Amino acid sequence: MDWEVILSDAVRSGIGPVAAAYALAAIGLNIHFGYTGLLNFGQVAFMLVGAYGVAVSVSTFGLSLWVGVLIGLACSVVLALLLGLPTLRLRAEYLAISTIAAGEILRLFYRSSWAEPVTGGVFGLQQFADEFYDINPVPRDRYGFWLIKYSSQDLWALLIAWGLVLLITVLVALLVHSPWGRVLRSIREDEDAARSLGKSVYSYKMQSLVLGGAIGSVGGMILAIDTQSVNPDSYDPVVTFFLYTLLVLGGAGRVLGPIVGAILFWMILTFFDSALRQAIGAGVIPQDVISAPEVGAVRLALVGLGLMLLMIFRPQGILGSRREMMLDVR
């Protein structure tokens, strides 16, 4: 077993563009769930409309990538309004049910043969982000450290992805520490109390849903632009649950929770993946106990085990406050 390879794989994944995309989507989810207490189980739907907003605009309609970005954002706002208008006046469960359904409906719709002329159906769309890489200012070279190497293209995507994470985190930090954020937290704690003090709870919930959804769609765009491809089946419901996992891991209701969570989540997942493959390759784990094709499932089981341990020993997540968590018990 080559531990250096295993560890470098884990680090590469933890600081990779996918982790950045998940961090963005989780920042959005943190606004919903961590600050406002909205149960959005369909964050992946916002990622999907963001990714396809870009891809369809460029590939199908021949628009500029930057117009596509605006269209993706607009789609996420429309989706948030469609989900929020009928459900945000009702109890929390209704939003949860609607969002989980909307995520699946959108995925099935985008992959249907009826939508194929526009969305590419099951084949998805490719090569729509050339405009993004055309403005790459990073000189052609190999970059990196240790065993982790990047082309100039990779580095450019990585810089933009984490740059966006940073920018949006700063904006979110400003928002949640303002009186606006105070109203959101009061709604999470008890919306009737907020209402009795003159706050228009419905309007704040809607703002939260729209803002978090739009940030989620940016996560989807990063994912699409990084790989230059979209495929409906990469937006299945499990993505939302990964987002919840890493949010809880990092600490929900904490500004840096989603970032820490996303980095660690991908590091741990890749660590198990790489370690298992190495162990099987080196014969440490016999083929008939775990075979190579089973690694994908086993690593998720191990992550699940890790989460259970986290819930037992540190339920507030890495950045959360145990005192705050324990207030619920009283």
Added chain:
Amino acid sequence: MSVDLSAVAAEPGAAKPDPLLVVDGVSRSFGGLTAVHVEHLEIQRGTITSLIGPNGAGKSTLFNVLSGFDKADSGTWTFDGRPATGRAAHRMARRGLVRTFQLTKTLSKMTVLDNMKLAATGQRGEQVLPALLPPLWRRQEKEITGRADELLERFRLAHMRDEYAGTLSGGQRKLLEMARALMVRPTMIMLDEPMAGVNPALTQSLLGHITDLRDEGMTVCFVEHDMDVVMGISDWVVCLAEGRIVAEGPPSSVAKNPAVIDAYLGKQHDDPEARGDDEPAE
């Protein structure tokens, strides 16, 4: 007592010299049960009016309807001379009618100070774009913090200022809720059983605070089913039974009113024949 109500007739639906809240024909039913059916009710400005009645009399339901937390099936009401029928709860609060809850609704995972600051109305930083620019709301925030600290001092919560509200005791939560309601600068404050589950010493202090509010010119209306508590401090008492107003008047007259005694003790209390009918068949 700041307002003289001696000229007002002690009868259900009596007109007051300067009513702040006027209720007409409000009814609310749950399935077949009519929880509230109030023909006419006026609440005098600047007084402590208590709404009494046995459990299930519809006091809280009436409260919920008037404060916008429940919808009336029919009826109209005005607040401060302007129609208020069916207005949403947050609009009523902004217009100066603030309520508290029977089961206190402190915001556990926010500090006591944040609980207070939240309640200030008209905050510029509560809109999403100005929220991004702290200089736009920092001065207002300072003013609000000052006001919150004064109120915390007055309600003896200053030492808990930076603690999570979830760590407060039951009695402190009641105090916080009352103090928080005052941050809204209400003209009328509706307290839903403020004394429920509170020890006698704190009850006295809460009563003191309620009297202070009235003396500062606020209108207080509170719900209470324990008659003894209300008699000492109320300027006016309204008794509800089975959703209807059965009696109204100054505390002394209401306490002696047979309709009130009936409501609390049951109709048969001085009617031996009726009591006989009630005996279970062996």
